[in-house]
Amino acid sequence: xxxxxxxxxxxxxxxxxxxxYRLGEDGAVLDKRGLPWGIMNLPVVEGDFSRAAGFxxxxxxxxxxxxxxxxxxxxxAAGMVGSAQGWREAGYVDIPLxxxxxxxxxxxxxxGAGRTLHIVPGLLQRAALPNVIRGEETQVVGALDTRQDSDxxxxxxxxxxxxxxxxxxxxxxxxxxxxTGEVYAVLSQHTILGRTMEHREQSDPAAxxxxxxxxxxxxxxxxxxxNIFSSRTLGLVGQLGASxxxxxxxxxLIGHEIAALKATRAAAACTAEPHIILIxxxxxxxxxxxxxxxxxxxxxxxxxxxTERGLWKIARQAGLLN
Amino acid sequence: xxxxxxxxxxxxxxxxxxxxYRLGEDGAVLDKRGLPWGIMNLPVVEGDFSRAAGFxxxxxxxxxxxxxxxxxxxxxAAGMVGSAQGWREAGYVDIPLxxxxxxxxxxxxxxGAGRTLHIVPGLLQRAALPNVIRGEETQVVGALDTRQDSDxxxxxxxxxxxxxxxxxxxxxxxxxxxxTGEVYAVLSQHTILGRTMEHREQSDPAAxxxxxxxxxxxxxxxxxxxNIFSSRTLGLVGQLGASxxxxxxxxxLIGHEIAALKATRAAAACTAEPHIILIxxxxxxxxxxxxxxxxxxxxxxxxxxxTERGLWKIARQAGLLN
Numbered sequence: 001x002x003x004x005x006x007x008x009x010x011x012x013x014x015x016x017x018x019x020x021y022r023l024g025e026d027g028a029v030l031d032k033r034g035l036p037w038g039i040m041n042l043p044v045v046e047g048d049f050s051r052a053a054g055f056x057x058x059x060x061x062x063x064x065x066x067x068x069x070x071x072x073x074x075x076x077a078a079g080m081v082g083s084a085q086g087w088r089e090a091g092y093v094d095i096p097l098x099x100x101x102x103x104x105x106x107x108x109x110x111x112g113a114g115r116t117l118h119i120v121p122g123l124l125q126r127a128a129l130p131n132v133i134r135g136e137e138t139q140v141v142g143a144l145d146t147r148q149d150s151d152x153x154x155x156x157x158x159x160x161x162x163x164x165x166x167x168x169x170x171x172x173x174x175x176x177x178x179x180t181g182e183v184y185a186v187l188s189q190h191t192i193l194g195r196t197m198e199h200r201e202q203s204d205p206a207a208x209x210x211x212x213x214x215x216x217x218x219x220x221x222x223x224x225x226x227n228i229f230s231s232r233t234l235g236l237v238g239q240l241g242a243s244x245x246x247x248x249x250x251x252x253l254i255g256h257e258i259a260a261l262k263a264t265r266a267a268a269a270c271t272a273e274p275h276i277i278l279i280x281x282x283x284x285x286x287x288x289x290x291x292x293x294x295x296x297x298x299x300x301x302x303x304x305x306x307t308e309r310g311l312w313k314i315a316r317q318a319g320l321l322n
Numbered sequence: 323x324x325x326x327x328x329x330x331x332x333x334x335x336x337x338x339x340x341x342x343y344r345l346g347e348d349g350a351v352l353d354k355r356g357l358p359w360g361i362m363n364l365p366v367v368e369g370d371f372s373r374a375a376g377f378x379x380x381x382x383x384x385x386x387x388x389x390x391x392x393x394x395x396x397x398x399a400a401g402m403v404g405s406a407q408g409w410r411e412a413g414y415v416d417i418p419l420x421x422x423x424x425x426x427x428x429x430x431x432x433x434g435a436g437r438t439l440h441i442v443p444g445l446l447q448r449a450a451l452p453n454v455i456r457g458e459e460t461q462v463v464g465a466l467d468t469r470q471d472s473d474x475x476x477x478x479x480x481x482x483x484x485x486x487x488x489x490x491x492x493x494x495x496x497x498x499x500x501x502t503g504e505v506y507a508v509l510s511q512h513t514i515l516g517r518t519m520e521h522r523e524q525s526d527p528a529a530x531x532x533x534x535x536x537x538x539x540x541x542x543x544x545x546x547x548x549n550i551f552s553s554r555t556l557g558l559v560g561q562l563g564a565s566x567x568x569x570x571x572x573x574x575l576i577g578h579e580i581a582a583l584k585a586t587r588a589a590a591a592c593t594a595e596p597h598i599i600l601i602x603x604x605x606x607x608x609x610x611x612x613x614x615x616x617x618x619x620x621x622x623x624x625x626x627x628x629t630e631r632g633l634w635k636i637a638r639q640a641g642l643l644n
Contacts, residue, residue, distance in 0.1 A: 263545070
């Protein structure tokens with residue numbers, strides 16, 4: 001255990017994993033660890049099968065020793081731990097919401113011994129088709145931490161469900177969700193498209209780019225439900241090998257995501273090219289960089305350590321670091 | 323066994339089922355039967371596990387007795403039996419193709435004893451994104467059998483993969499495939515959307531129609547990959563009950579299918595409202611009728627017995643009924 005003083009213990013607690021950070025002065029990461037105890041995969045406590053017991057045990061394994069060495073450390077968590085299936089439901093705060101105000105409505109879990117875990121709320125966009133994020137709000141705060149942009153920023157978090165968050169004058173004004181990653185997975189694993197596919201370690205950038213271009217082509221008008229069938233038919237006529245089909249399909253879906261994202265921006269009269277910040281896995285961010293560039297969106301940065309920086313910043317907003 | 327003379331034995335042989343028809347004068351259906359022996363589910367022959375043996379046994383169970391009573395009857399089959407995984411690969415014929423010419427390129431399977439099974443080819447549309455049909459070409463021929471329309475006809479075959487076939491002056495000029503049914507199934511069974519759904523026997527027409535309207539709404543611009551997430555979020559905010567979510571999602575997908583179909587027609591300068599003929603399961607045709615009507619397409623008929631009428635007509639085209 002380092003002797004450097006702990007200022008905050010911060011948890012990124014999702015569906016399938018739990019990441020813990022011990023943060024020092026100015027949010028410097030002093031220690032971190034990852035555990036498999038996502039909220040849908042809690043550890044078992046002999047003699048007490050309640051979810052509360054599972055949460056408490058996971059919490060203790062994640063940071064019990066840090067807390068013992070530094071009992072006064074404030075505690076904060078973001079992610080699905082605040083969902084209806086989480087440790088305590090942290091609700092949703094409506095947008096528009098200033099980035100600086102995310103920490104104003106934390107939910108408290110009393111851990112006993114005078115200790116409180118503070119959980120970050122999700123965000124809700126009320127609309128004809130409502131939209132929600134949970135966990136990503138913290139990454140947005142982290143990604144914008146050191147930035148002073150006052151113009152239009154678009155933050156992209158590609159993944160199972162890709163999230164795109166529009167930030168104008170440091171106010172979160174709109175977000176979109178695309179189920180791209182999950183749709184790709186089920187199409188590959190459970191439909192006829194998977195039957196002709198061969199998955200290889202090595203990716204096929206040309207096939208990926210070919211897929212990306214479909215949405216903006218004349219054929220793209222037939223839409224995703226039709227275009228995906230071409231992964232099979234191009235194979236049938238000998239124009240797309242089995243091992244190229246996974247990347248082709250991935251490109252096809254991501255291309256439709258980016259094309260639709262542009263369409264929603266155009267409809268909202270967001271005509272200037274946005275400054276894009278991507279947050280996520282390096283390989284996936286690289287794929288999205290390629291896609292965005294092909295669709296003319298090139299003002300792009302990739303943000304690192306957005307979660308831990310966001311948790312620090314939100315704790316400060318909430319007055320936990322005084 | 324009826325004493326009325328058999329003129330044709332016709333098989334509709336798909337992936338999961340085999341339907342056999344004994345046809346008399348003018349294609350009148352004298353007998354029919356359904357068997358579970360689709361090409362991916364052939365019966366087992368003790369001592370000979372070859373696929374050829376399975377096909378022969380399924381064939382014998384489907385129509386061996388009819389053939390014994392009427393040994394000179396011509397034999398015809400359509401569907402996946404002519405695919406690469408079928409009894410004999412019947413290839414694909416390119417479109418544009420006149421409806422009257424489907425029977426000009428049948429593939430022959432020698433059954434011994436001077437008997438031949440004639441297999442109908444599939445159709446191929448060569449394009450940047452190629453498209454194929456197999457089995458539906460026979461239904462198109464059947465549906466147009468008694469019609470003398472020379473104007474624009476659009477034939478829809480909703481299902482696992484919905485097919486839409488454009489027929490102009492009795493020539494098949496274009497077709498589209500939408501994987502609507504299969505996408506609905508995997509989204510319901512294998513994604514987060516299924517987790518909040520409750521499936522009931524009774525359908526929910528209001529939820530279905532609500533879903534149908536999404537594609538044509540402002541929100542529809544965000545596309546299928548985004549819109550589907552609303553099945554979950556509308557539930558989350560208490561605006562869509564668990565038992566309404568299946569019909570809502572179904573409507574949402576079918577609405578996007580019809581909207582995209584209209585977009586491809588507009589792009590091809592097919593501006594007149596087409597005469598639509600639907601072929602398929604009654605309930606599904608009713609759902610599509612609702613969808614089409616909501617999207618302004620109301621010149622619509624539903625065709626019955628398209629497969630058996632098509633097989634009869636194609637046999638005539640091929641000279642098998644002389």
